[in-house]
Amino acid sequence: MIEDILRFNEEFVKNEGYKPHVTSKYPDKKIAIVTCMDTRLVQLLPAAMNIKNGDVKMIKNAGGVITDPWDSTVRSLLVAIYELGVNEIMIIGHTECGVQGMNADEMIHLMEKRGIKPDTISLVRKCGIDLEKWFKGFNDSVQSVKDSVDLVRNHPFIPEDVKISGYIMDSTTGKLSPL
Numbered sequence: 001m002i003e004d005i006l007r008f009n010e011e012f013v014k015n016e017g018y019k020p021h022v023t024s025k026y027p028d029k030k031i032a033i034v035t036c037m038d039t040r041l042v043q044l045l046p047a048a049m050n051i052k053n054g055d056v057k058m059i060k061n062a063g064g065v066i067t068d069p070w071d072s073t074v075r076s077l078l079v080a081i082y083e084l085g086v087n088e089i090m091i092i093g094h095t096e097c098g099v100q101g102m103n104a105d106e107m108i109h110l111m112e113k114r115g116i117k118p119d120t121i122s123l124v125r126k127c128g129i130d131l132e133k134w135f136k137g138f139n140d141s142v143q144s145v146k147d148s149v150d151l152v153r154n155h156p157f158i159p160e161d162v163k164i165s166g167y168i169m170d171s172t173t174g175k176l177s178p179l
Contacts, residue, residue, distance in 0.1 A: 021053045021054075023054025027057050027085070027086060031055070031056045031057070032057040032081075032086045033045075033091075034059045034090070035058070035059070035060055035092040037064075041094060041171070044171075048169070057080045057086060059076045061073060064094070064144075064148075065093075065144050066091070069155055074155060077158070087161065088162065089165070090165055090166075091148045091152070091165070093142070093166070095170050095171045102138075104132040107131075108135070148166065149166040165179075166178070166179040
């Protein structure tokens with residue numbers, strides 16, 4: 001599959017397919033969006049929000065959650081604010097998210113099934129990583145978004161003039177519901 005993608009890419013560049021997508025690193029709409037990596041949102045979210053290449057900074061992870069004030073998502077938001085001119089942050093969860101109800105024990109079981117040795121898992125735990133916390137999903141998408149919004153709003157490095165809002169997107173229709 002990767003070979004097919006690379007072949008397509010060669011033709012894309014050769015035929016200058018990139019030209020309609022050329023833009024700067026600065027988001028035209030001065031918005032950063034934190035959302036889920038769910039495949040249903042790849043084209044639906046930008047289409048439902050009239051977002052084009054160059055409009056926003058899009059930060060995606062499993063569940064679209066911010067789990068820690070010092071995680072890579074917050075770091076990305078800080079870069080977006082201070083280096084790239086972002087003045088609004090949207091945190092967008094969605095219906096039927098796979099991280100909802102995710103179970104750490106099941107994830108560890110799946111890792112072992114794919115060949116990760118129990119000794120490796122044990123070593124990671126001995127190094128201080130709480131795998132149960134790290135792999136824990138959430139029970140409610142709405143509450144998860146509210147928690148992430150609260151974390152960002154109360155972060156000591158987020159300026160008070162940055163607008164922060166939360167939404168749930170319907171994974172089928174793309175309808176945004178503010179929280």
